[in-house]
Amino acid sequence: xxxxxxxxxxxxIETIVxxxxxxxxxxxxxxxxxGRVVALTVVPASAASAVPDLAPRLREAAAKxxxxxxxxxxxxxxxxxxxxxxxxxxxxxxxxxxTLRERIRRVAPFSQGVATDIAIAICEALVAAHAxxxxxxxxxxxxxxxxxxxxxxxxxxxxxxxxxxxxxxGDTPYQERGAPSVPSPSSDIYxxxxxxxxxxxxxxxxxxxxxxxxxxxxxxxxxxxxDGVTLKALQPSTGARYGAASKMLADLVLIRDAIKxxxxxxxxxxxxxxxxxxxxxxxxxxxxxxxxxxGLLEEAAEELDEExxxxxxxxxxxALSVALWVLFAVVILGVLGLVWSAKNFxxxxxxxxxxxxxxxxxxxxxxxxxxxxFTLVEGGADFSTKWPENQIxxxxxxAGTMIKExxxxxxxxxxxxxxxxxxxxxxxxxxxxxxxxxxxSLPAGTVAEQFSETVAAGVVISQTPEAGGNAPRYTAxxxxxxxxxxxxxxxxxxxxxxxxxxxxxxxxxxxxxATSYTVSRVDDGTLKVIAQGLTDTKxxxxxxxxDTSYSYLVNAINSVGESGQSETALAITPPKVETPPVMGNxxxxxxxxxxxxxxxxxxxxxxxxxxxxxPSPARMRQFTLAFRMPRRPRGSRxxxxxxxxxxxxxxVYDETHSAGDRISAPVTAxxxxxIFRVFIDGKLxxxxxx
Numbered sequence: 001x002x003x004x005x006x007x008x009x010x011x012x013i014e015t016i017v018x019x020x021x022x023x024x025x026x027x028x029x030x031x032x033x034x035g036r037v038v039a040l041t042v043v044p045a046s047a048a049s050a051v052p053d054l055a056p057r058l059r060e061a062a063a064k065x066x067x068x069x070x071x072x073x074x075x076x077x078x079x080x081x082x083x084x085x086x087x088x089x090x091x092x093x094x095x096x097x098x099t100l101r102e103r104i105r106r107v108a109p110f111s112q113g114v115a116t117d118i119a120i121a122i123c124e125a126l127v128a129a130h131a132x133x134x135x136x137x138x139x140x141x142x143x144x145x146x147x148x149x150x151x152x153x154x155x156x157x158x159x160x161x162x163x164x165x166x167x168x169x170g171d172t173p174y175q176e177r178g179a180p181s182v183p184s185p186s187s188d189i190y191x192x193x194x195x196x197x198x199x200x201x202x203x204x205x206x207x208x209x210x211x212x213x214x215x216x217x218x219x220x221x222x223x224x225x226x227d228g229v230t231l232k233a234l235q236p237s238t239g240a241r242y243g244a245a246s247k248m249l250a251d252l253v254l255i256r257d258a259i260k261x262x263x264x265x266x267x268x269x270x271x272x273x274x275x276x277x278x279x280x281x282x283x284x285x286x287x288x289x290x291x292x293x294x295g296l297l298e299e300a301a302e303e304l305d306e307e308x309x310x311x312x313x314x315x316x317x318x319a320l321s322v323a324l325w326v327l328f329a330v331v332i333l334g335v336l337g338l339v340w341s342a343k344n345f346x347x348x349x350x351x352x353x354x355x356x357x358x359x360x361x362x363x364x365x366x367x368x369x370x371x372x373x374f375t376l377v378e379g380g381a382d383f384s385t386k387w388p389e390n391q392i393x394x395x396x397x398x399a400g401t402m403i404k405e406x407x408x409x410x411x412x413x414x415x416x417x418x419x420x421x422x423x424x425x426x427x428x429x430x431x432x433x434x435x436x437x438x439x440x441s442l443p444a445g446t447v448a449e450q451f452s453e454t455v456a457a458g459v460v461i462s463q464t465p466e467a468g469g470n471a472p473r474y475t476a477x478x479x480x481x482x483x484x485x486x487x488x489x490x491x492x493x494x495x496x497x498x499x500x501x502x503x504x505x506x507x508x509x510x511x512x513x514a515t516s517y518t519v520s521r522v523d524d525g526t527l528k529v530i531a532q533g534l535t536d537t538k539x540x541x542x543x544x545x546x547d548t549s550y551s552y553l554v555n556a557i558n559s560v561g562e563s564g565q566s567e568t569a570l571a572i573t574p575p576k577v578e579t580p581p582v583m584g585n586x587x588x589x590x591x592x593x594x595x596x597x598x599x600x601x602x603x604x605x606x607x608x609x610x611x612x613x614x615p616s617p618a619r620m621r622q623f624t625l626a627f628r629m630p631r632r633p634r635g636s637r638x639x640x641x642x643x644x645x646x647x648x649x650x651x652v653y654d655e656t657h658s659a660g661d662r663i664s665a666p667v668t669a670x671x672x673x674x675i676f677r678v679f680i681d682g683k684l685x686x687x688x689x690x
């Protein structure tokens with residue numbers, strides 16, 4: 001599968017059963033949190049949706065197995081399905097080995113002893129499960145795992161039948177015809193009989209419901225007792241079968257013991273005639289280990305032989321003397337044997353508490369093994385992203401277990417993260433870069449974008465880590481994708497200054513990478529382009545209305561595109577000045593062409609002939625100062641209007657206003673040159689000369 005980690009917790013080590021067309025898949029995986037090897041069964045969401053409430057039913061089935069403690073049973077420890085619409089993950093015990101189906105395919109028919117031992121192990125699992133009220137319901141050779149060390153485990157209790165609803169296996173010879181929907185012990189006995197038939201003959205039994213065929217008819221070497229056990233388990237009628245798995249187990253144990261002792265197996269459970277059993281064990285017997293003779297026994301035997309040879313050389317041995325010598329030798333050997341047995345019995349090895357080896361290096365673990373007197377054996381090594389190279393990630397038995405001195409503790413060593421070659425992404429399109437990372441089994445990291453004058457848009461510019469290097473699995477590869485050539489920068493320092501009642505001059509700073517400019521104006525809330533293709537950084541807008549507010553924006557343009565709109569610049573055209581009325585109590589002079597009236601201010605001296613003085617009479621001129629407060633910053637600000645004319649400089653307006661307020665103030669001034677100044681918070685913001 002594409003993902004190497006399932007549910008952010010289980011690191012895939014290898015595929016046991018691949019997913020074919022979206023079907024159920026099985027994996028060997030490492031639990032990253034607990035550092036143990038587990039077996040994962042993954043049911044894709046698309047397949048699980050065909051069975052209503054599959055996840056709750058699997059979870060309920062797994063819960064029934066928590067009370068089972070038989071060493072022959074492999075359990076499901078958890079059913080994970082955080083997202084109801086996502087995949088279902090079954091986490092269970094992992095046993096290294098092959099399935100019974102694969103073993104049958106390779107070497108069947110089995111010898112009588114091997115077939116009997118395997119059947120006993122399966123039957124022991126059934127006895128333990130049935131005693132706890134749990135039936136298997138879908139027992140097949142695929143559910144039985146045989147390890148290289150001879151360990152046999154049965155898995156799939158309750159859950160295998162539910163999973164068969166997702167991927168139906170059709171008519172199977174291991175399930176009785178018309179079996180009840182609820183798993184039953186009798187159905188399990190039938191399934192075991194079918195597997196025993198196949199182990200003995202190498203052929204599948206008759207379809208369920210048909211009269212069973214005698215295994216002896218296909219393999220005459222099968223003893224009558226083993227043939228009868230198989231036929232009784234395969235009876236179509238549940239009443240004719242074994243009433244309990246424990247009864248079938250008792251017959252199988254009798255057969256095993258008879259095979260080992262070389263006794264005849266001429267009885268059959270179908271005739272209810274069999275030898276009385278002294279009892280049987282639910283655990284397969286282990287071969288006795290006979291220790292080698294000690295040096296003391298060897299010396300005694302040699303001395304006895306030498307004495308016997310001297311006796312023979314001296315005189316002919318009579319039958320009585322020979323018997324006495326034999327009896328003497330037996331007594332001596334018996335005494336020495338008792339001494340040796342007592343010595344070994346009294347020297348009972350001490351108990352040792354297994355320390356935790358998880359996270360320790362192999363060298364450190366060897367030191368612990370020497371100090372605490374147990375034997376250290378490596379069980380295997382795998383790549384790991386969590387555990388550094390040469391560190392131990394799993395052990396058996398687990399820490400805290402009590403064992404005898406010199407017993408074996410198996411450890412599993414990390415080979416460190418699997419190193420992968422980083423592919424070269426530079427020059428690839430983003431789509432091809434993603435594909436290259438997927439093929440290299442490396443995840444994509446951060447993908448950034450950057451303008452480039454030389455690399456086309458959508459093509460990778462650079463990457464980290466660099467191409468060709470080695471990186472651990474799951475190392476994210478970051479890369480930068482070109483956005484193509486860069487548009488011009490935004491316009492800065494945009495200014496709009498009214499130069500008359502109908503004219504506004506717009507100016508701005510030159511923008512980087514710009515080849516032309518477009519000027520837009522807001523009229524009654526509508527943005528309108530008023531000039532484009534400008535190469536200069538100024539524009540004069542004419543034909544405007546007096547005493548009107550206008551907003552301007554400028555865009556920079558180049559071959560790639562636009563810069564985007566600049567900030568807005570505001571301008572308010574002044575009102576048109578009408579001819580002022582003639583003021584009374586003054587000497588009126590003829591009006592000039594501007595409509596102003598020449599007057600003599602009270603403090604003027606017409607006879608002043610000072611050098612540089614303007615001898616012409618000062619004119620009285622009337623204006624209306626119109627000003628609009630900027631919209632930013634917000635809040636109240638101090639506004640002052642100042643007029644400089646022939647009479648001097650006068651503060652004609654001094655008030656506080658809010659952002660955006662319109663201000664209008666009538667002003668009377670004298671002279672041909674009048675300067676108006678606007679101050680906000682004491683800072684000159686506007687100056688105009690008339």
